[in-house]
Amino acid sequence: MEKGYIDFHLHSTNSDGERTVEEYILDAAREHMQAIAITDHNCFALRERKISQGVEVIPGCEFSTTYNAFGQKKEIHVVGLFYNGVEDSLNTIFDDRNRDVYAKAIIHKMNEVGLPMTFEELQASPHLGRHLGRMQIAVLMVQKGYAKDVDDALDHWIGNSSPYYLNPSEYVTYIGMKDCVKKISEAHGLPILAHPYHYGYTEAQIEAFVADFRSVTDQPLGLEVYYKKYSPSQMEYLRKLAEKYRLLPSASSDAHKRTHAFMKGDYSLYLRMKNAMGWR
Numbered sequence: 001m002e003k004g005y006i007d008f009h010l011h012s013t014n015s016d017g018e019r020t021v022e023e024y025i026l027d028a029a030r031e032h033m034q035a036i037a038i039t040d041h042n043c044f045a046l047r048e049r050k051i052s053q054g055v056e057v058i059p060g061c062e063f064s065t066t067y068n069a070f071g072q073k074k075e076i077h078v079v080g081l082f083y084n085g086v087e088d089s090l091n092t093i094f095d096d097r098n099r100d101v102y103a104k105a106i107i108h109k110m111n112e113v114g115l116p117m118t119f120e121e122l123q124a125s126p127h128l129g130r131h132l133g134r135m136q137i138a139v140l141m142v143q144k145g146y147a148k149d150v151d152d153a154l155d156h157w158i159g160n161s162s163p164y165y166l167n168p169s170e171y172v173t174y175i176g177m178k179d180c181v182k183k184i185s186e187a188h189g190l191p192i193l194a195h196p197y198h199y200g201y202t203e204a205q206i207e208a209f210v211a212d213f214r215s216v217t218d219q220p221l222g223l224e225v226y227y228k229k230y231s232p233s234q235m236e237y238l239r240k241l242a243e244k245y246r247l248l249p250s251a252s253s254d255a256h257k258r259t260h261a262f263m264k265g266d267y268s269l270y271l272r273m274k275n276a277m278g279w280r
C-alpha cells in the first residue's frame, strides 16, 4: 500500500493552537496523512505514540531555547520527537519559574498605555492548556472590547510588529540551545532545528548556526527543510545544508489555526529518521 504524508510540527490547544489532538487526527485521516507529530510549545500534549484512524501520532514538543551568536541573544526553537514515548528525565526541562513572566510584562505594559487588565483575569479566561501567552492575552483583549478580533489585538497592541511589542527573550530565560539538544538526545528523542529562516540570520549566519547545532552531539539530528511557508529556493538551500551537515530533513506546517493546512512531507523522510534512530 502506498504510504501517505508526514507533518512533524503542529500546535494543539495544549499550547497556542486552535485544534485539539483528536481534531488533528480526524483532519489528518481525511488528508491522507500517514504520520503526524504534535509539538506544542514547552509541553507534551501526549506522552506515548499511538495510531488512531490509521494515523500514527508521535509525541513531540517545540522547546524554546536561548542561543548566543553573532553578538545577539536569540530565542531558538528546537522540535523534539519522542517515538518511544516521553521519558520522565524531560520533566525538568521546562522552567516553571519563567512561565508567566512574559505574560505579566505584557499586561503591565497594556495597563501603562491605558488598557486595564489583570493576570488574574487572564488566568480566569477560557484557555485549554497551561500556556498563558500572547494568544490568550489577545483573546482577553477582544473580550474586554480593546480589539475587534485577535489579529487586531496583535497588530495594534502586542504582536511582533505592534508599537508596544516586548521581546520575550528580554523577560524569559530559557534553557541553552545546546543543553536542550543534549537532553532530548539523551532521552532518546530526535532534536530538530525548527524553521532556520525565522531568526533574522543571513544565509551565511544560518550555515554557521547549523554547523554549531550539528557539533552538539554525534547522535542523529534533524533540520526543518520542508517548511510550509518557505519558498522553493529557501527549501533547496536548507536541503543542501542538511546534506552537508548530515542532518535528517523534516517536514512541517507549524500549524496553529484551523485554516492552516498540513505540510505534505514525503514518507521517506520518516523512514530515514526511523532508520537513523533505530525506531521500530
Ligand SMILES: [Zn+2]
Binding pocket: 009, 011, 062, 254
Ligand atoms: Zn511551532
